[in-house]
Amino acid sequence: MLKGNGLCKNFGGVAALNDVDISLEKGSLIGLIGPNGAGKTTLFNAIAGAFSLSSGNLEFNGKSLNGKSANHICRLGIARTFQVPRPFAEMTCLENVLVPLVNRSRVGERTALLQEGREILDFVGLGNRDDILAKELNLVEKKRLEMARALCTNPQLLLLDEVLGGLNTQEIGAAVDLIVNLSEKRGIAVLWIEHVMGAIMGAAERIIVLDQGEKLMEGTPEEVAHDPRVIHAYLGT
Ligand SMILES: Nc1ncnc2c1ncn2[C@@H]1O[C@H](COP(=O)(O)OP(=O)(O)OP(=O)(O)O)[C@@H](O)[C@H]1O
Ligand SMILES: [Mg+2]
Incomplete structure (x- = not known):
């Protein structure tokens, strides 16, 4: 459904994303984690058309997203939430x-x-x-x-940016049920950025880990939780 290779987004010559490959199937629930400043929201901005790619390629259902406006990408079936909600x-x-x-x-x-x-x-x-x-x-x-x-x-694909931040344990449980229902009951693919590890590790099928603008690894929650590179990225030596 969504495929991207060699994505790169430059900010004044500094690569905020570098060679991040991504692939997502219909109805899947994929977690996107990484330390603060890893480039998670930047990846959402690249997919949703808020930023244009300086190199690389993004395809959604076989159609290139490169150069398309945020409005156009939304109409193609990709919706996103923002890390800081700003309703009317x-x-x-x-x-x-x-x-x-x-x-x-x-x-x-x-x-x-x-x-x-x-x-x-x-x-x-x-x-x-x-x-x-x-x-x-x-x-x-x-x-x-x-x-x-x-x-x-x-949407066919929903990008969720930290929807659990600031919620208590009970509220987190209810929100996770809601997110799982999106993919299981509505068939919506969900790419979900989250820092609440207990929640995302329990619900996502696969997890993509970003660190310093690069994809560190991708695997099952179990594989990711035990990978020394991931532990190092979060906790240091
Ligand atoms: N508009 C911008 N101009 C310059 N640098 C930016 C811009 N937006 C993001 N960055 C930088 O790009 C890097 C990735 O930021 P991003 O917001 O994607 O991180 P994140 O993984 O979502 O972090 P967090 O978990 O704190 O939300 C950071 O170093 C950030 O300072
Ligand atoms: Mg972010």
Whole structure:
């Protein structure tokens, strides 16, 4: 579904990503980990079209993503959440999800859109928060709204950037169930950046490890957790 080879993104001559190869199948749940500044969010920005690649190639369902705008890439079926949620603060939760829904709709579908918006809010656990202004939500709810907005674009691939940060143990459990449901029940492929190791190691099929802009390794959670290179990247010598 998603393939990328030799990806490179330069910032003023400094390679932020260097030779990161990536491949993802439909409906898979893949973790992306690495120390702070490893290049995880940069990789999302490259896939989602926020940054253009300085070299390398990215393909989604056989179509090249190189040079395509973020808007175009979203329409092809790739949605993302942001590490820091920034909903439309003065709009309600329902209005926030209606923005992407209206954007992909045809004229005259008002009732269907409202229903779909409510269903997606319900799916992410915000079913009783339709009419609340986004600025009134707590962090957990803002992260859920962020996921709902991405889901409203009807993605085949969802890029999740640290959706568990700042949540307590119980909230993490519920959010992980939600993420697993995305791939198992909705068939959406998920590429998931996370620092909460217990959660991502238990849920992801495979884990990609980035360090200093390079792919350190890729393997099962078990293989990754015991690899000396990964332990070294996180803990040093
Ligand atoms: N717009 C930019 N201009 C210059 N350097 C940048 C820019 N964006 C990111 N970087 C640098 O690229 C590197 C990778 O950053 P990135 O945000 O992708 O890391 P990350 O793996 O997501 O880290 P974290 O876990 O802290 O979110 C860092 O050294 C960062 O300082
Ligand atoms: Mg990041």
